[in-house]
Amino acid sequence: xxxxxxSRRTRPQRxxxxxxxxxxxxxxxxxxxxxxxxVCRGAVGRGDADDCFQxxxxxxxxxxxxxxxxxxxxxxxxxxxxxxxxxxxxxxxxRALPVAEVAEVAEVAxxxxxxxxxxxxxxxxxPPKQRAAVTLRYAxxxxxxxIAAALGCSPEAARRSLHEGLKRLRKELA
Amino acid sequence: MKTEAAIDRLKTRAAEEGxxxxxxxxxxxxxxxxxxxxxxxxxxxVGLPNQDCDVLLANLAARVSPRVxxxxxxxxxxxxELDLYFEGRLDRFDLPLDWRLSGGFRQRVLRAIDRIPYGxxxxxxxxxxxxxxxxxxxxxxxxxxxxxxxLVVPCHRVLRTGGALGGYGGGLPMKQGLLELEGxxxxxxxxxx
Numbered sequence: 413x414x415x416x417x418x419s420r421r422t423r424p425q426r427x428x429x430x431x432x433x434x435x436x437x438x439x440x441x442x443x444x445x446x447x448x449x450x451v452c453r454g455a456v457g458r459g460d461a462d463d464c465f466q467x468x469x470x471x472x473x474x475x476x477x478x479x480x481x482x483x484x485x486x487x488x489x490x491x492x493x494x495x496x497x498x499x500x501x502x503x504x505x506x507r508a509l510p511v512a513e514v515a516e517v518a519e520v521a522x523x524x525x526x527x528x529x530x531x532x533x534x535x536x537x538x539p540p541k542q543r544a545a546v547t548l549r550y551a552x553x554x555x556x557x558x559i560a561a562a563l564g565c566s567p568e569a570a571r572r573s574l575h576e577g578l579k580r581l582r583k584e585l586a
Numbered sequence: 587m588k589t590e591a592a593i594d595r596l597k598t599r600a601a602e603e604g605x606x607x608x609x610x611x612x613x614x615x616x617x618x619x620x621x622x623x624x625x626x627x628x629x630x631x632v633g634l635p636n637q638d639c640d641v642l643l644a645n646l647a648a649r650v651s652p653r654v655x656x657x658x659x660x661x662x663x664x665x666x667e668l669d670l671y672f673e674g675r676l677d678r679f680d681l682p683l684d685w686r687l688s689g690g691f692r693q694r695v696l697r698a699i700d701r702i703p704y705g706x707x708x709x710x711x712x713x714x715x716x717x718x719x720x721x722x723x724x725x726x727x728x729x730x731x732x733x734x735x736x737l738v739v740p741c742h743r744v745l746r747t748g749g750a751l752g753g754y755g756g757g758l759p760m761k762q763g764l765l766e767l768e769g770x771x772x773x774x775x776x777x778x779x
Binding site: 435438 | 588589590595599605607608610643644646648653654655656662736774
């Protein structure tokens with residue numbers, strides 16, 4: 413404990429976070445468009461992946477100049493893609509969700525651990541209900557009640573879809 | 587392949603929603619590839635063949651907006667006029683310009699340069715005077731050298747008093763070639779000593 417506080421004092425520059433300049437947005441497309449598309453396919457399925465992709469990049473373009481730090485742009489984009497996938501599932505749910513607005517994209521913490529794209533490809537292959545439940549639960553941390561509301565089913569049905577989806581994923585990953 | 591189509595749609599939509607702050611493309615020229623960049627106001631940057639594209643684009647991201655996208659269709663007019671110019675079939679560009687990358691005296695010098703007619707030349711001293719300070723000849727030279735929109739703002743038409751070529755951001759052979767194209771200089775038969 414003590415030694416770490418000493419080393420901090422002797423190297424104070426380490427505590428100042430480095431701000432990386434924002435590169436031209438084209439760079440983000442060149443380097444990360446394929447990854448974003450893979451996440452969208454996994455989260456909402458092939459048929460709607462393009463919509464999710466468009467919403468993701470338009471939201472990113474909107475927020476980009478105010479981002480402030482170009483440190484983890486890939487993580488930032490993939491986080492937005494997950495939020496847009498959730499919006500997509502919500503919009504398809506029968507009932508509107510009176511929950512708080514999804515966090516402003518610029519505020520999304522970019523240091524969140526990233527999901528493994530390999531797994532998301534498998535998620536994309538699940539039946540629609542299971543796929544949606546798994547995405548809403550793990551890409552966005554929604555509680556069962558909100559997943560149920562987004563999917564327009566009972567909490568029990570949501571829990572069942574999630575359980576079935578996970579069981580299938582475990583089997584495929586084993 | 588599918589992602590490429592999605593990217594094309596994205597760029598169309600970005601332009602429609604006013605999110606394309608800087609559109610750029612590359613274009614061929616007899617001197618090598620050019621970088622063309624434009625904002626909603628007009629042409630903002632022309633990169634000459636000897637200049638580094640990545641550096642120019644990073645600079646646009648920092649000074650204009652980081653919403654910089656490669657969008658060739660947005661620059662069709664610019665490319666068409668430049669093609670005609672290089673074919674000797676256009677003697678006056680009719681393109682909206684965005685002057686924001688140069689300020690103050692430099693911008694006044696560049697606006698004066700913009701009025702030099704095709705096939706004519708002026709001296710750095712004349713440009714300094716037109717910009718309001720006859721004694722700032724060296725500053726006028728610097729303004730020419732920092733011209734963000736070369737070719738279209740024809741800094742190649744500015745020479746030293748007495749007719750020496752002076753300098754050019756794209757290299758002196760390009761300045762020579764442009765003046766030959768415009769009939770100011772006779773075409774040189776071969777490489778000069």
